[in-house]
Every structure is written in C-alpha cells, then in structure tokens.
Amino acid sequence: MExxxxxxxxxxxxxxxxxxxGGMVLVHRSMTSGSLxxxxxxxxxxxxxxxxxxxxxxxxxDGIILNVIQIRDGQAQMTEADCPDQLCVxxxxxxxxxxxxxxxxxxxxxxVLGTKESEYDALAR
Ligand SMILES: [Zn+2]
Numbered sequence: 001m002e003x004x005x006x007x008x009x010x011x012x013x014x015x016x017x018x019x020x021x022g023g024m025v026l027v028h029r030s031m032t033s034g035s036l037x038x039x040x041x042x043x044x045x046x047x048x049x050x051x052x053x054x055x056x057x058x059x060x061x062d063g064i065i066l067n068v069i070q071i072r073d074g075q076a077q078m079t080e081a082d083c084p085d086q087l088c089v090x091x092x093x094x095x096x097x098x099x100x101x102x103x104x105x106x107x108x109x110x111x112v113l114g115t116k117e118s119e120y121d122a123l124a125r
Contacts, residue, residue: 034097034112037076039069042107051076051095051112059108066106076110078103 039046039059049057049071056079057069067088068080075095078088083105091101097114 034074034095034099034114036113037069037071038111038113040109040111041066046108048113049076059106067103067108067110069110076101076112078110081106081108 035051037049037051037057039049039057041059041061046059047057049055051071051074053071054073055071057071058065059067059069064082065080066082067078070077070079072093073095075093077093078091078101081089081103083103085105088101088103088106088108088110094101094110094112097112100109100111102109
C-alpha cells in the first residue's frame with residue numbers, strides 16, 4: 001500500500017492548494033468591496049463620498065440638480081435624475097470596487113472606489 005504514495009497524493013495536494021487559493025481569492029474579494037464613491041461630471045471630479053456613511057448627494061451644476069445619489073447600507077444608487085432616458089435611475093445599486101453608474105445625458109459618472117490607497121494609485125497613473 002505504500003506504493004500508493006505518489007501521484008494520488010500529489011493530486012490531492014494540488015486540489016487542496018487550489019481550494020486554499022480559491023478561499024483566499026474569496027476573502028480578498030470581500031475585502032475589496034468599495035469604501036468610497038467618486039462622482040464625476042464631464043470628466044471632472046465633483047466629489048468623493050464615504051460609502052459607509054448614509055447620505056444623499058445632490059449633484060448639481062449652476063444650481064440645477066442633475067442627479068441625486070443615495071448611499072445606504074454600503075451601496076450607492078441613483079434615486080433621481082433629470083435626464084430623459086432615466087437609465088441611471090433604473091441601474092442597480094453599486095457597492096463593489098470598480099462598479100459604476102453612468103448617466104450619459106448628464107455626463108455624470110458615479111464610481112465605487114476601493115480603499116484610499118487604491119484611489120491614490122488611480123491618481124498616480
Ligand atoms: Zn441618467
């Protein structure tokens with residue numbers, strides 16, 4: 001039976017290692033859920049907001065409210081918009097790093113950022 005030590009054990013180790021890496025990726029993914037929301041109008045930074053803080057953001061230019069973003073339970077959602085298509089309002093809430101809601105007619109882009117560090121990375125690029 002000692003002869004059985006070999007290929008099968010190596011295979012088992014490979015499977016275990018794979019599961020281990022898979023688990024680590026899952027943990028990493030949950031850790032990269034966004035913590036900041038960045039709002040851009042026409043390519044210019046409008047503001048950065050904390051995703052862990054419940055708040056309502058009115059995005060306005062020249063006193064006209066374009067979009068209203070609501071942050072709740074770690075997720076951001078476009079609740080109101082004066083655009084004709086209303087696509088952004090119907091977009092699901094976002095909460096993961098890299099996700100975004102784009103309001104094309106208003107050129108408003110809401111993006112979830114990861115940690116502050118990754119925000120600096122993005123700026124450095
Ligand atoms: Zn819109």
